[in-house]
Amino acid sequence: MNKIIILLIWLMLFSVIYIVYKSDKKIINEIDKTENIEKEIDKVIIISKNETFILYKNKMCLKLKNDIYLSKDKAINSIISKKNYDEIVNELNYILPVKIEEYNYDINHTNNDAIEIPVIELDGKKYINTYLLASIFEVNYFNISYDKNKNKIIDILNGNGRSGSANTIGKKISENLGYKYNAANYDEVSRYSYIINNSLQESEIVELIELLDEKYIKIKTDYIVPTIADAVIILGREVGFLTQIVVQSNTKLNSKEYLTLKNNYRNTKQIKIKTNIEEKSIEYNPVDYYIALKISKLIGIDNMVENVKLNERININLNE
Numbered sequence: 001m002n003k004i005i006i007l008l009i010w011l012m013l014f015s016v017i018y019i020v021y022k023s024d025k026k027i028i029n030e031i032d033k034t035e036n037i038e039k040e041i042d043k044v045i046i047i048s049k050n051e052t053f054i055l056y057k058n059k060m061c062l063k064l065k066n067d068i069y070l071s072k073d074k075a076i077n078s079i080i081s082k083k084n085y086d087e088i089v090n091e092l093n094y095i096l097p098v099k100i101e102e103y104n105y106d107i108n109h110t111n112n113d114a115i116e117i118p119v120i121e122l123d124g125k126k127y128i129n130t131y132l133l134a135s136i137f138e139v140n141y142f143n144i145s146y147d148k149n150k151n152k153i154i155d156i157l158n159g160n161g162r163s164g165s166a167n168t169i170g171k172k173i174s175e176n177l178g179y180k181y182n183a184a185n186y187d188e189v190s191r192y193s194y195i196i197n198n199s200l201q202e203s204e205i206v207e208l209i210e211l212l213d214e215k216y217i218k219i220k221t222d223y224i225v226p227t228i229a230d231a232v233i234i235l236g237r238e239v240g241f242l243t244q245i246v247v248q249s250n251t252k253l254n255s256k257e258y259l260t261l262k263n264n265y266r267n268t269k270q271i272k273i274k275t276n277i278e279e280k281s282i283e284y285n286p287v288d289y290y291i292a293l294k295i296s297k298l299i300g301i302d303n304m305v306e307n308v309k310l311n312e313r314i315n316i317n318l319n320e
Contacts, residue, residue, distance in 0.1 A: 086103075096133075118132035154180070155184070156184075159186030166185070166235060190237065191240060192216050192238065193238060195217055198229060205290075244267045250274075251272065264298060277317045280303060282314065283310060284314045286306055
């Protein structure tokens with residue numbers, strides 16, 4: 001009798017243990033399943049009307065315009081028009097260092113904090129700049145810390161006809177800012193110097209400009225030669241008739257501003273005008289912004305005003 005009771009007790013204990021085991025296993029499986037789902041939605045592509053977003057949860061969000069080409073003949077917007085969203089995922093995964101499997105289509109989606117993926121233009125088409133994209137992943141996804149200037153590249157093209165100028169400027173930039181540089185000859189002698197900004201912050205461009213002795217540095221917008229450089233500098237001769245600098249005042253001539261500019265810039269003149277000048281300012285055409293900026297720092301006038309009507313002329317307005 002005692003043996004039977006003991007056997008029954010053991011059977012009951014075994015049943016309880018088995019039930020607990022099965023329950024725990026089910027819970028563990030559910031947890032694993034949930035974690036897998038979370039892992040999947042940690043990385044997702046969100047396709048909207050005008051932009052495509054690439055979200056890495058708790059890491060970063062990238063975005064690119066839908067007119068970008070993912071391959072030679074495939075722009076994002078053309079793929080969207082066919083509603084072939086899987087193809088966008090597949091094409092992007094050829095490019096992205098960290099692959100993504102999921103996508104959502106949300107026509108109104110936006111994200112003001114998203115990092116815009118750098119592009120490069122070739123034959124009139126815009127493509128993802130994979131070199132700069134890799135740098136974004138290093139910093140924002142893999143958290144690799146390094147000198148922020150270490151991987152930045154400046155192309156310096158010698159268009160002034162003076163041998164060695166590009167290398168001299170390149171070494172100066174490298175020593176002061178830590179940028180890498182490529183020095184080469186420009187394909188023609190240039191009257192002006194130029195700056196082309198591909199991916200630098202405005203403050204970084206200003207740092208570059210301040211290192212240059214060149215004074216007549218225009219913004220060039222029609223430079224289409226493909227390059228991985230963050231910025232391109234074209235060194236010009238800066239001789240002959242250049243952008244005219246006109247010091248305007250209501251009454252006073254030979255101001256200290258005029259005398260300073262006359263000693264530093266080739267084509268400077270002063271005039272009296274009847275229109276009342278209420279405050280000191282520098283007027284400039286947008287392409288002459290960096291010429292005006294150097295003038296601003298030289299004569300201490302911070303009030304800078306765009307004037308698209310000005311052509312090859314910068315006005316210095318003095319309220320005196």
